[in-house]
Amino acid sequence: MIMEENLLKTCLYDKHVALGALMSPFGGFIMPIQYTNITDEHNAVRHRAGMFDVSHMGEIFVSGPDAEKYVNHVFSNNIEGMEDGKILYGMMLNHEGGTVDDLLVYKEFEPDHYLLVVNASNIAKDYDWLCAQTEGYDVKVVNASDSWGQIALQGPEAEKYAVGTLGLAPAAELGFYTYYEAEHKGERMIVSRTGYTGEDGFEIYASHEAINEMWDILLDAGVVPCGLGCRDTLRFEAGLPLYGHELADDITPLEAGLGMFAKVKDKSDFIGRDALVAQKEAGLTRKSVGIELQDKAIPRAGYPVEVDGVQVGVVTTGYRSISTDRSVCVALVDKAYTELGTKVEIRIRKKVFPGIVTKRRFYETNYKK
Template sequence: MSEIKETCLHPFHTELHARMEEFAGYDMPIVYTTIQAEHLAVRNDVGMFDVSHMGEIEVRGKDALKFVDYIFTNEILSKPFGKVVYGFMLYENGTIVDDLLVYLVNQENVFLVVNASNIAKDYAWIVEQTEGFDVTIVNLSEEYSEVAVQGPNAETKIKEVFGLDLSELSFFTFGRFLINGDEYLISRTGYTGEDGFEIYGSNLDIPFIWEKLHLAGVTPCGLGSRDTLRFEAALPLYGHEISDQISPISAGLKIFVRVEEKSDFIGKGSLLKEIELGSDKKVVGIELNEKAIPRQGYPVFMGDEQVGVITTGYLSISLDKPIAMALIDKKASKKDTQIFVGIRKKMVPGFVRDKKFLKKNYKTN
């Protein structure tokens, strides 16, 4: 069994008496005080997350842009450098290797941020696709750490603490900035449905960012609230709403797949076929009539027939009602269809809803 790793911020978490659990090979903070308090801090003010467990992979070389365009579902060749693009890497059958952020650095350098649980798999898969391309793939995951500063007051707090004005950094763009003499890559991105920033730096430098923000009153938030926040905003999580068993089409994420604009990418043929024939599954929202919590893996029924399974479910902190996302048969996916969720041997009634339960609060101008 491999040894559990620690991020460079681990001493801060233990000092704050966070509840720690293993996640993706790292000892990570799940909660510091309560998930509800941390969740609401991000929705109403500002919170920060240690997300140093995420993977960073760099594509270098003459064909860097062309190569990433080939392995990635979204369109990047027309985008300016300094742009961040979300999308997927797919297997030939159209199912998902991983979802990721692509940072367009320059003609010969593209920076990929992948899920922590998929780093080794993603790196190996990417390397396998390089034949015929003049590129070098470098796994930098052990060299980078990351703090996500999220919430409506994130921009104000960063300016207050570091004297750094990020007002000109638009949604899904990034830049390199000096703080205390050290360089950081900062993007206006996040995984909460709120405005915010993700700050990448060396393992030596990131503790300075965390400590200064904490001293200024920014709420430390664990992976528990990160999950409740992303769920309310209908942001998918690998292994839940997306996986190697589902395509982006069935997951309702076709907007990030440019089958019309792109001449080719891995998995395109399978997706075109699925679009033509129609998906037999769909990820939907579900709202229950009773205050029972629909957990991942719970079965979903229409009448007596099981038609799907819960992918994520909570008693929503912001909405104060039990909601879920579920992968269900298309025949049961129409909005307002009555369904039942099997919870502890009881059939709890509910309805299919739009999965976008909460309006995202991004700064898009």
């Protein structure tokens, strides 16, 4: 059990406490789960604008003459020839093809410079993993997670607040998965059109001081502070994976249904590639699917998926979807039961409830093109 005194605090910790947030451990940090309630915060992001403290995310900088070759060696997506200011999503895999972490790679506005944004719970593991792969590459790997704060400003009105309230005029010109960089009181600030909600929005990286300042300005302007509770319901509806649930050290991107981010055909080398090729040739034995229940009972992570009383899978995330008011989940299921429309059952406490295999996305996303 993690003792509360060992938990890390983000630079916005005092703001959360002052707002009366319900605080809970997440990824080694003490984080706000909700300020008012999950449903209201979820709806604020879907219909207006909300902001999240995501300062717990990790920032690892890679630079040096071999930076491109090195990042392409550890990263499943293809960064070769990536333009400055572009961002790519993908995974770092272990040699068995399992997922070390899923992350964003930012091509910085300097030759041979990349920023890797990783999950809070995996910062130490990722940094160790990255350092262990540098042999033969002339690169420098720096974990700068402690010196950056981050706000995710999300929702259909995010651009209005980024430009009008924060004065980040260039944000309006950003396409999805691109960023720009500026100076904020002499320190670096990164603004990217990215997020984890299925809505348009921005992720703003800056110094602790600048992040505190922007948080207050957005709060005064009426942006709703949102906790990790609705961050999870939002990303889940949008079909986005959460490490530790849909992805893990023993789950490959092919099994997770994220093969499009593992460029087995375009790239001749990256760690885990051989394992993915072998898995493709042998055929998958299990795959991540969506399941919708007819009943109102709520499927939750860890509940068994069954067919004729025999377990054929396990729920990785599930909710009564706030946006669609349906009981839905993502589950990792034996390949034989992954066709759309397949009838399965989910065991919830003492009863089983009938469900139907669906797509993993339960909500139509509204990204800026």
